[in-house]
Amino acid sequence: MALHLFLVWAITAAAVPALAFGLVASAWGGGAGATVPVLLLGVPLVVGLLAMAGSPVRTVVPFCRSAPQRLAWAVLVFVLGTLGVLVGLAAYGGNVDLGNGSTRIALTGVPYVVAAAFFVPSRWVRLGALTVLAAGVAYGAFVGPAQTQQRRYEAEVARYREKAELLYLGAAPPGMQVSHAELGPSTFVVDYRPAREGNEFRYVGLVVRSSFTPTLQCPEPVQSGVTCTMGAHREMVIDHVLPGGTREVTVVRRYRNAEVEVTSQTVDEPGLRRLLNTLRPLSVAELGKLMREKRIHNKS
Helix, strand or coil: CHHHHHHHHHHHHHHHHHHHHHHHHHHHHHCHHHHHHHHHHHHHHHHHHHHHHCHHHCCCCHHHCCHHHHHHHHHHHHHHHHHHHHHHHHHHHCCCCCCCHHHHHHHHCHHHHHHHHCCCCCHHHHHHHHHHHHHHHHHHHHHHHHHHHHHHHHHHHHHHHCCCCCCEECCCCCCEEEEEEEECCCEEEEEEEECCCCCCCCCEEEEEECCCCCCCCCCCCCCCCEEEEECHHHCEEEEEECCCCCEEEEEEEEECCEEEEEEECCCCHHHHHHHHHCCEECCHHHHHHHHHCCCEEECC
């Protein structure tokens, strides 16, 4: 039985990838029509080789007792095994990790071995085949996708951490939370909005820049309706009276190796200063939460 199943694996692990390569090469060179001769030659060849693998067990496996039965058995094993290969290709197309090229070639023969094992009149062989089938389904449907998702998550976190010098957050003003954040090539922009519906007009914008002028200073000449002052700790405060009388306050401060700016029309200057006073590096846990909730995007 071991020799029988090994022959099935060896034949299919060698012949099926070769057949697939021939189909791809012919389609690439001559279109879909060119694959027909490859199928007409390749499929009967694989089926014939499988029928030969049934000869050693013709006295044990009922389906392999005569030449016609072995041919029917080979067709069934080929069809069932090919369905398994197609399912594996679909999982691989969904980024489920199936190992390197050599491993994937070796795995090609496994569905055919499982199919052949179900024809063996042995409870233990069939139980082993059922176990392999269940393990494959569990990996392809649950374990593999979960691992792929985890790898994507870790890779995305690593991309964000490449710009760690920009990833700073301040404590949200009372009743507000981070609603959106975006990492650019040299800026990190964070929007704070109300945590509950009903006060959507409240807004605070935080911008962290890696490129800035050596010394903070008010722009000259100052625009009409704009007041700019230099506060304590070399902060720059810009008070802009918008049309309609609405005041927009901006506070700019140096923080470590970055320039940080907070702006709001609804939070006063002391509130913006409190946000700046609570600046801290964005933790991995906070980053992961923002990523899961799709409230942060990387445009760098």
